[in-house]
Amino acid sequence: MGNVAPLTRQEAEDFLYEEARLLDERFFEAWLHLFTAEGLYWIPIVEDADPTMQTSILYDDSALLQMRVHHLLHERNFAQSPPSRTLHQISNVQVWRGEHEDEALVRCNVVVHEIRVGDHLQLGLGQQRALAGKCEYRLRYQDGWRIACKKVVLINRHMPIVNLSFLI
Amino acid sequence: MLTALQVAERSSADLVQEEATDFRVHAGVYTGPLLYEQEMRQIFEKSWIYIGHESEIAHPGDYRTGRIGTQPIIIARSQDGGINVLLNVCRHRANAICREERGNSLNFRCPYHAWVYTNTGELIGVADRPRYPQGFTTEGLNLLQAPCVGVYRGLIFASLSVEVPSLEEHLSPIKHLIDLWADRSLEGEHKVLLPHKYGYQGNWKFQAENGVDGYHAGFVHESAFATFARFGISRYTQRPPIKRDGLTRGFPGGHSTLEGGYEDGRGNARSLPQLYEEYMAQLTQRHGTERARDIVSNHHLFIFPNVYLFDDLIRVIQPIAVEETEIYSHPFRLSGVPDEFNARRLYEVTRQLSTTGLVNPADLEMFTANQTGLHARQMEWLVLSRGMDQETVLPSGERIGRHADEVPQRAFYRHWIRAMAQNGEGA
Numbered sequence: 121m122g123n124v125a126p127l128t129r130q131e132a133e134d135f136l137y138e139e140a141r142l143l144d145e146r147f148f149e150a151w152l153h154l155f156t157a158e159g160l161y162w163i164p165i166v167e168d169a170d171p172t173m174q175t176s177i178l179y180d181d182s183a184l185l186q187m188r189v190h191h192l193l194h195e196r197n198f199a200q201s202p203p204s205r206t207l208h209q210i211s212n213v214q215v216w217r218g219e220h221e222d223e224a225l226v227r228c229n230v231v232v233h234e235i236r237v238g239d240h241l242q243l244g245l246g247q248q249r250a251l252a253g254k255c256e257y258r259l260r261y262q263d264g265w266r267i268a269c270k271k272v273v274l275i276n277r278h279m280p281i282v283n284l285s286f287l288i
Numbered sequence: 289m290l291t292a293l294q295v296a297e298r299s300s301a302d303l304v305q306e307e308a309t310d311f312r313v314h315a316g317v318y319t320g321p322l323l324y325e326q327e328m329r330q331i332f333e334k335s336w337i338y339i340g341h342e343s344e345i346a347h348p349g350d351y352r353t354g355r356i357g358t359q360p361i362i363i364a365r366s367q368d369g370g371i372n373v374l375l376n377v378c379r380h381r382a383n384a385i386c387r388e389e390r391g392n393s394l395n396f397r398c399p400y401h402a403w404v405y406t407n408t409g410e411l412i413g414v415a416d417r418p419r420y421p422q423g424f425t426t427e428g429l430n431l432l433q434a435p436c437v438g439v440y441r442g443l444i445f446a447s448l449s450v451e452v453p454s455l456e457e458h459l460s461p462i463k464h465l466i467d468l469w470a471d472r473s474l475e476g477e478h479k480v481l482l483p484h485k486y487g488y489q490g491n492w493k494f495q496a497e498n499g500v501d502g503y504h505a506g507f508v509h510e511s512a513f514a515t516f517a518r519f520g521i522s523r524y525t526q527r528p529p530i531k532r533d534g535l536t537r538g539f540p541g542g543h544s545t546l547e548g549g550y551e552d553g554r555g556n557a558r559s560l561p562q563l564y565e566e567y568m569a570q571l572t573q574r575h576g577t578e579r580a581r582d583i584v585s586n587h588h589l590f591i592f593p594n595v596y597l598f599d600d601l602i603r604v605i606q607p608i609a610v611e612e613t614e615i616y617s618h619p620f621r622l623s624g625v626p627d628e629f630n631a632r633r634l635y636e637v638t639r640q641l642s643t644t645g646l647v648n649p650a651d652l653e654m655f656t657a658n659q660t661g662l663h664a665r666q667m668e669w670l671v672l673s674r675g676m677d678q679e680t681v682l683p684s685g686e687r688i689g690r691h692a693d694e695v696p697q698r699a700f701y702r703h704w705i706r707a708m709a710q711n712g713e714g715a
Contacts, residue, residue, distance in 0.1 A: 163644070165482050172631035175482045175619050178644040179635065187519050187639075191646050194511035199649035243489040243611070244656035278389070280485035280614045285649040 124261045127224040132215045135265055136228055136257075140208035143287050148189040151287070156260055160269040161185055163288065165277050177277060177284070192287070202238035202245065204286035209233070212254075222261040223268075230255050230272070232288050244283070251276070251288060290668075295320035300708035304701045305669070309677045311698050312669040315662050318491040324610035331593050331707045332357025334449040336458045338595035338604060339363055339373065341480040341618070342442045349392040351407065355606060356434065356448055362386050363444065364407040367394070373434035373446040374409045385431075396431075405431050441470035442477035443595075443602075451711075461539040461686065465589050469597045472555070472583055474570050474624025480602060481634070483616035484642040488652040490659035492594075492607035493700075495615060498651055499588050499596045499603065500546040500696035503674065506530055508654055512646040521559075523551050534586070534691035536675075538699025540684070542592030542707070546696065552586035554640070555600030557632040567625055590696060592703055600637040611659055617641060617648075672697045 142151040155161070162171055163178040171179045180188060191197055212229040232251045240246025253274035260268045272288050274281075290298065295316030300323075303314040316323060337356050340363050344352050351364040353376060360376035362385075378385050378398040385396045385405065395412070397404045404413030409431035414420070436447040438455030443466070445455055452458065459466065470477060488494075498504065506513070506529030516524040534552065537545040558564045571580035589597040596603040606614040619637045621630040640647045661667065675693025682688070689695035 172627070172634065173621075175484060175634070175642075176638060177484065177642060179638055181635075183519065184635075184639055187515050187646065190518065191511055191515040194515060196514075197511040197650070198508060199653045201653075242657070242660040244653065244660075278485070280487040280616075281643050282487050282489075283649050283652060284486070284644045 124222045126217055126221070127215055127226070127259065127265060129213055129215050131265070132224070132226045132259075133210070133213050135259070136210045136213060136226070139267075140210055144206050144208055146203075148192055148287070152185060152189055154267050155182065155185065155270075156262055156266040156268050158182055159185065159267050161267075162269065162271045163277070164271065164273065167273050177274070177281070188287075192285075197285070199283055199285035200236075202236050204234050204236050206286055207233040208288075218258065218260075224259045224261075224265065226255075226257040226259060228255050228257075229253070230288065234286060236283075251281075253277075253288070290314075290316055293322065295323050300326070301705045304705050306698075306702070309673060311672045311676055311694070311701075313672060313701055315665075315668055315670065317701075318493060318659065319610065319662050321610045324491075324607070326708060328357040328607070330710060331704070332607070333359070334447070334452065334710055335593060335707060336436070336438070336445040336447050336452055336455055337593070338443060338591060339446050340444045341478070341602065341620075342371075342439060342444060343477065343479045343620075344390075345371070347392065349394050349407065350390075351386070351393065352390050353386055353388065356446060358607065359448065360384060361434065361446075362396070362407075363446075366406075366408045370408070371437055371439065371444060372408050373437050373444075374405075374407075375432040375434075377432065378403055379411065379429040379431065380414075409433050441466055442480075443597075458541065459591070461541055461684065462543045462545075462589060462591065465545060465587060466591075466597065468579075468583050468587065469589060469599075471571075471575065471579075472599075473622045474567075474574070476623045478620040478622060480618045480620045483604070483618040484638075484645075485614065485616050486643045486648070486652060487608070487612070487614040488655045488659075489611055490613060490655035491610060492605050492613040494655035494658055495603075495605050495613060495651075496590065496593065496700060497697045498655070499598070500536065500544045500590050501694075502531060502534065502536060502546050502548075502691035503694070504651075504654065508650045509647050512640075512650070515646060531691040536689045536691060536693050536695040538687045538689075538695040538702075540686075540699075540703065542700050542703030544590045544696030544699045546588040546691065548586030548691065550581055550585045553584045553599060554586060555598070555633050555637065556584045557629045557636075558584075559636070560629070560632050563626060563629045563632070567629060570624075590700075592700065593707070598641075600633060601641060613655070615652075672701070 161180040164176050209231045210228050214227045216225040218224050235248040236245050238245045253272050256271045258269040259265045303317050305312045345365040348367045353362050362374045362376050364372045376384050380403050383398050383400040385398045402415040411426050411429050434446040434448050435450045438445050513524045534548045594605045602618045604616040672694045675689040679687045679689040687695050
């Protein structure tokens with residue numbers, strides 16, 4: 121590797137804002153490219169549990185992430201018909217160096233506002249909600265910073281969540 | 289269209305119309321708030337209800353809170369290993385005594401005035417007791433309990449009414465199917481994990497109908513199946529919208545199955561061929577070739593009125609209100625298999641059927657759209673006649689149809705009528 125400049129908070133914020141933009145503007149395939157080839161995306165129920173031993177709300181490896189995005193864009197994905205509109209708000213960004221100089225640890229808070237409109241008087245539609253959580257990113261420098269692991273710890277992770285078929 | 293009151297006043301038998309080849313359910317079954325109250329009293333408080341799995345309260349002192357219908361309970365493992373199903377209410381002034389979902393405690397102390405109960409329900413402490421009048425007795429002030437509790441293959445059932453058949457009798461038509469499900473573990477019983485929790489704005493019976501509905505899958509899940517096929521998950525590559533193999537069963541007692549056959553079997557890490565072969569070898573050694581194959585075949589078993597045993601999970605239906613339902617879908621680990629095997633099973637069930645699964649949220653969307661549709665009050669009768677003239681009826685009353693027939697739903701409503709009309713003391 122060699123000679124990777126440490127990630128600054130400014131750069132981390134730029135990275136997170138860009139990710140949020142890609143998600144909110146539904147550029148999901150571009151969002152996928154933010155991940156490394158072995159990238160993981162994890163939404164645990166028990167924050168520090170082993171995801172191979174305990175239930176997670178979501179635990180995607182690279183193969184499943186690609187499937188998820190393909191499915192999200194499928195015209196007969198009825199859970200997303202009409203689709204979710206989302207707005208990601210990022211704050212409380214902190215940055216640490218990783219174990220190696222090509223790694224960085226970034227933490228932030230996220231609030232995702234979501235609504236599906238359509239015929240808004242129907243049950244399940246027209247209801248704006250907010251999901252809040254903290255995010256932990258392990259970034260790796262591979263021709264630019266990439267996500268090796270994104271972990272989202274929702275504050276309502278032990279609660280029923282209806283139609284979580286969009287991306288946080 | 290009937291008003292809610294008219295629906296409630298109607299005999300529940302009049303809300304289900306069965307003729308030789310025509311089966312209809314009245315819309316009021318899903319929309320009437322008074323009828324929903326009747327369901328809670330007549331069905332949920334006078335039947336065996338699945339409340340949890342033994343592995344969730346494995347050790348003395350372990351407890352988990354829950355519901356029977358809408359009544360709050362605590363399922364507690366006592367020192368001697370027994371299971372107590374306590375109503376979560378202090379006998380003093382009716383405060384809920386336990387506010388956590390899970391934990392370990394030998395006693396429960398009411399947070400309001402500090403009355404203390406053992407986890408077997410005995411009242412052992414009244415704060416500042418001398419101030420109660422002379423002659424005051426705590427006799428009769430132990431925690432209320434479900435009078436009937438039974439366990440079969442790790443599954444805990446309870447009834448708030450004593451006037452139920454034995455659990456053995458209740459489960460007898462499907463005991464062999466529960467055994468098939470439980471025999472997936474090589475040693476002992478499954479270990480149940482935390483549930484995926486989700487919900488929908490719709491009546492609880494939509495989920496009771498849908499987990500054994502083979503008709504919808506190719507349509508509702510077209511996008512998921514197409515995605516799986518595109519990414520090379522083999523059992524989806526040749527799947528027609530309506531499966532021609534597989535079958536449905538309906539049983540007296542309202543239980544039912546949807547059986548997709550060997551190819552559709554999930555929860556067995558078939559995508560890791562070497563581990564799967566080793567697993568099959570062990571299953572075959574224990575059960576023989578035919579039964580081993582049956583064990584790993586696809587079964588969705590519905591146990592009336594509130595639980596499904598799937599190949600890869602236990603799904604519990606929790607009614608909240610007439611138009612609101614929660615679902616707790618517990619993945620489980622098999623005992624006696626390598627961690628890698630269970631990890632793969634967990635990965636796959638999370639991919640398909642979790643809160644964020646590629647399959648599951650579309651079903652919930654259907655239930656909500658179903659409830660919306662019923663706001664059209666001129667829509668009176670829903671049609672559940674599919675395959676009715678071609679089903680096989682066995683002497684036991686079990687009926688068998690094709691995979692996409694509405695055999696399970698008819699079995700549900702035939703028993704629903706009986707359950708709604710049952711007498712006896714409710715809770």
